[in-house]
Amino acid sequence: MLMRAVLVLVFVLRVRVTVLTVIVCHANNATATLRQRHTILRMTQDGELDALVRQRIRGLRVARGWSLDELAARSYLSPSTLSRIETGHRRIALDQLAPIARALGTTLDQLVESGRDEDVVIRPHHDDNRGITTWLLSREGAPTGMTVAKLRVDRQVPADLRVHPGRDWFVVLSGTVVLRLAERTIVVKAGEAAEFSTMVPHAFGSTGGPAEILCILDHEGERSHLGPG
Secondary structure, eight states: OHHHHHHHHHHHHHHHHHHHHHHHHHHHHHHHHHHHHHHHHHHHOOHHHHHHHHHHHHHHHHHTTOOHHHHHHHHTOOHHHHHHHHHTSSOOOHHHHHHHHHHTTOOHHHHTOOOOGGGTOOOOEEETTTTEEEEEOSOTTOTTOOEEEEEEEOSOOOSOOBOOSSEEEEEEEESEEEEEETTEEEEEETTOEEEEETTSOEEEEESSSOEEEEEEEOHHHHHHHTSOO
């Protein structure tokens, strides 16, 4: 009986040691992974972007009228950690940014979005062959599926009338636009707007000099009017 009890005790101790070893290994792996995530973010952080992210965190917090304590409670971080993040006295880790973004009602992508001038400045695209200069005012892949563009038209109405599904809309900012709709010719002056079904063969040009228009196009309209000629 004594020998059996000893064997049972040894077995139990071995099981406990094995479980403890597994737990320690998992903990070590998790710690290593977390350190790696911290290291990756730290190594790839750009100085200007780093400062911009800190400004956004503080700006969004202040805009909501929250103290550090309030944001800390919502993001499950300590107020001292948030304070050091905002002031630049602590490295920003990915596992900290995600809950901060959620608490502030934004996304991680928006929080770390680059502030480069390419995202702000809209530069014109000149198409000399078609006599059109284009400023795309809406971002590519806009959720509405519509394209907003400013066009400078310096050509007569082309002979090639186009047809595509949908509707086109434009307002003339300056100059005079000549719109061809099948057999009809319509003059649209500055301050006037036009809206029509694009299943009707159509084309437009300017008369008496260049004209500028602001237009809203669906996907098919963008392909027809802004795509390669």
